[in-house]
Amino acid sequence: MCAKILTKTKRNLSIIIKCNLLEVRNAWGYSESRNAFVCRLDCAPSRRLHNHRLPITSRASGKPSKTNACPAQTRSQFQFQFREICRWASNSCGRFLREMHAIEPASSGLATTSYVPCVHYTTGQTSGTDFVERRVATLVAERTARRQFFYGIEVVALQSGQPTCLDFNRFLPILPTFVSIVWLGTEYCHVNPIDRVKSLQLARSLEARIPVLPHITAYCLSQERLDQFLALNFTNVLPIRGDLVHEIQNFTYSWEIVDYIRKQQGDNISICVAGYPEGYTSLPQRQDPAQAMRFLKQKIAAGADCIITQMCYRSETIIQFIKDCRSAGITVPIVVGLTVADCFRTYCMSEHIAGVHLPPEKREELLLIHKEPQRVAQFFVQLSLRIIRDVLDADVGVYGIQFYTFNKFEPIYELLKELRTLEILKD
Known part of the structure; x- marks a missing residue:
């Protein structure tokens, strides 16, 4: 049957x-x-x-x-x-997925067309005061020490083939602590010189007004190309292994990139790495979270000074991951990653990319409303709010959230409003 x-x-x-x-x-x-x-x-x-x-x-x-x-x-x-x-x-959604996270090979010979960032800054960001970019790990550690709730956002440089428009006025009165920018491995592999990569052009534009955390992946990454990236002198970086392998790359694991960057740059750069509360869910065969924890310890030992977790929809799993990190001797600050989907398709896309699923009972709830985008968005706003409150109530020493936006900002604005109403997010 x-x-x-x-x-x-x-x-x-x-x-x-x-x-x-x-x-x-x-x-x-x-x-x-x-x-x-x-x-x-x-x-x-x-x-x-x-x-x-x-x-x-x-x-x-x-x-x-x-x-x-x-x-x-x-x-x-x-x-x-x-x-x-x-x-x-x-x-x-193959084309959209390739644009967002490059999970499939792109056509070769990507043109290095001009990229003009679409960014609207607040009056405070353009007041004329000289801005000195801070290390993300330091910012996270300071806010954590003050037990102050804060958030960052992850964005992609392009949306539907056009520069992503960021309007920081929509985040007021409290701006993101940092902006994390996705690296599209297969899209950026053959872009030369490396400063023509669109994510890095966006990062270069933003860094004069707000701390930025550009990503770089092991895919297609040679030592020479990594040296070119380091020559751009960004203050922060998030190295990721990625799911694809290219024959010319010199780095197999993200800890190798962390180790090389730390040896080359010393303490002049903040290196954040990914943590996986449910293990490596994007692999065909899901690995034991304990194995993922061993890999995470290796990245920290290589020089990483901040952890941002993969998205997860289970409060208890996130809390246990944080406790396991501390039990394993990992003391660097941790930021929890959350996705606040604006509709069912965005959730499916994130599930396809990351392999992270809602709990069964939540999937049942979502299935009944999946045709109604507004109700779906509110479902994820309330779910994220519950996870944030659970993590804070657990008192595990974590006060920061990174929102995986997929360039969909409306539900983020709504969630921030809820957090301000509850006086969780405040000056």
Whole structure:
């Protein structure tokens, strides 16, 4: 029975992708019909194409149908339907995924076109006072010592092929402590000179007004190219191994990059690294979190002075990870990474990239509202708020959050408003 449902579900969902492509282009202004439509499906206003019937769900109520249920617990029905919807949403967003995190090879010979950052600063940021960029690890340590809640944001330099627009006025009255900027390994591999990489151009533009944390990945990274990066004299960096390997790269693991940077730059640079509360979830076979902890200790021993965790939707897992770090002798400050998705498609994209899933009961809740972007956004705002409060209440010495924005800022603004109302985020 389950096999028949799987076949019917795939067929029904494929109809959604293939139908009325001309209407899609006209309605939402996309030039790439099939992929673009599915990428936008759950963020778009409800239309007739949303009214499809999935085999195990009642069209009227949105609840599991008794006639199509597999002989297993009700939860498995929700999980099956969720996986199918999310899998199609994720797999059909290939172009968007490559743009955001470069998880698939890009075409060779990327042109080094001009990049003009789109940034609107606050009056305070442009007051004329000379700004001296601070080390992110130092900022995190100082705020942690004061038990002061703070946040940073992660952004990508491009959005839909255009420079990402950042308006810091929207974050007022309390600005991010830092801005973390994603490195797209396959997109940036052949961009020369390295200062033409768009993420670094954005970082160079921002560093005069706010601390920036540019990323760099091991993919395609030779020692010569890393030297070129270090010659740009950024104050902060976040090295990441990445999931792909290129034959010319000289670094296999992120700890090797950390070690090389620390030996070359000494204490002139802050090196943040990724921590994984659920282990390396992006790998085909999930590793034991204990193994991930051993790798993290290796990165700290190599010279990293700050940890930013991978996104996670389980308070207890995050809290236990922090405790495990301290038990393992890791004393550097930790910032918790969270995703506040603006719609179902963004959640699916993050799940596809990072391999991190909502708890089963939360997936059930999300499935029932996945066609309603506003309710989905509010679902993630409240979930993130609960996680933040749980981490603070646990009193584990962590007070900072990095928001993985995917360049979707509206739910971040809403969450910051909630945090200010609760007097968690304050001057």
